[in-house]
Amino acid sequence: MCTVTFLPTDASVGGYLLTTNRDESPSRRPASPPESTLIGGRAVLLPRDAEAGGTWIAVDDAGRAVCLLNGDRPRPSAGTDASAPPSRGLLVLDLMEDPRPAIVADRLRERIGRDALPYRAFKLLVIDPTGGPGEPAALHMDWDTVEWSQHSVEGPGLLVSSTFRREDVNAHRARAWDALLEQLPADHAARRERMVGFHGEHGPQGADAFGVCVHREDARTVSSTMVEVGPGEVAMHYRAGWPCEAGAPVSARVPRRP
Numbered sequence: 737m738c739t740v741t742f743l744p745t746d747a748s749v750g751g752y753l754l755t756t757n758r759d760e761s762p763s764r765r766p767a768s769p770p771e772s773t774l775i776g777g778r779a780v781l782l783p784r785d786a787e788a789g790g791t792w793i794a795v796d797d798a799g800r801a802v803c804l805l806n807g808d809r810p811r812p813s814a815g816t817d818a819s820a821p822p823s824r825g826l827l828v829l830d831l832m833e834d835p836r837p838a839i840v841a842d843r844l845r846e847r848i849g850r851d852a853l854p855y856r857a858f859k860l861l862v863i864d865p866t867g868g869p870g871e872p873a874a875l876h877m878d879w880d881t882v883e884w885s886q887h888s889v890e891g892p893g894l895l896v897s898s899t900f901r902r903e904d905v906n907a908h909r910a911r912a913w914d915a916l917l918e919q920l921p922a923d924h925a926a927r928r929e930r931m932v933g934f935h936g937e938h939g940p941q942g943a944d945a946f947g948v949c950v951h952r953e954d955a956r957t958v959s960s961t962m963v964e965v966g967p968g969e970v971a972m973h974y975r976a977g978w979p980c981e982a983g984a985p986v987s988a989r990v991p992r993r994p
Contacts, residue, residue: 738792738805739909739948740861742874742893743931745924746967750865750872753928754963756793756803757935757979759950767959770972770988776833779990781972783961790825792961795972797990799865799872799965800835802828805897807857811882824855837862837875841886844877848884857881861895865965866994872965892917900945900952908946912937928964935960936979949980968992 738759745751758767765786772779775796782794795801804824831840840862847853857880865872874889894913898905916934921927939946950957960979964971971989975982 740895749967769986788823
């Protein structure tokens with residue numbers, strides 16, 4: 737039931753905002769807020785899942801990010817022990833060793849060819865702003881445990897994963913996203929606040945399963961995390977709980993490096 741948004745900002749430095757709502761069972765242990773750790777020789781910002789130790793979103797000090805959503809069209813995979821697959825959050829840590837989109841895609845396709853990708857279905861958004869002036873390179877990848885697909889993301893992007901009335905949920909959130917883009921302010925701080933507000937948006941009947949901020953008994957939005965990449969800094973802002981109610985974020989920052 738997760739929702740991810742990608743909004744390029746300052747094209748001269750490859751700046752962007754990447755925001756994800758994490759939707760989980762209310763019984764899942766709370767994650768820890770963002771911390772800086774060293775992966776592949778670079779400082780990486782990420783929150784930590786309390787149960788498996790992985791993460792669903794990470795960004796390094798060059799502004800290269802990997803964001804994972806659960807797949808919404810999983811299929812049984814022959815030869816895979818579906819009862820005990822590894823946590824998908826551990827895959828994100830692995831991919832942050834070299835999170836350039838083309839490298840990530842090549843690594844995952846090679847592992848699929850060796851039948852060595854035993855994870856449940858997932859979607860990935862991989863972003864790299866290091867290629868020079870212009871919008872960051874972004875690649876959306878989808879693995880349903882049988883088939884692999886990928887395509888480039890140009891300009892603002894929305895990814896939704898919902899196994900509950902998937903088409904209806906996708907349609908509602910797409911309409912809300914289009915409405916936001918039609919009235920997007922030019923000022924960066926105002927844009928950031930609009931993105932925060934979007935991730936606290938409710939469905940047509942109020943607090944329900946259709947809005948970006950999910951309210952259900954068996955699953956709900958447990959946190960919202962924003963990556964903010966600018967000319968001199970990479971930041972991660974984490975809000976625990978429902979985004980519609982969350983207060984000031986817990987933030988972690990590192991200087992942006994080449």
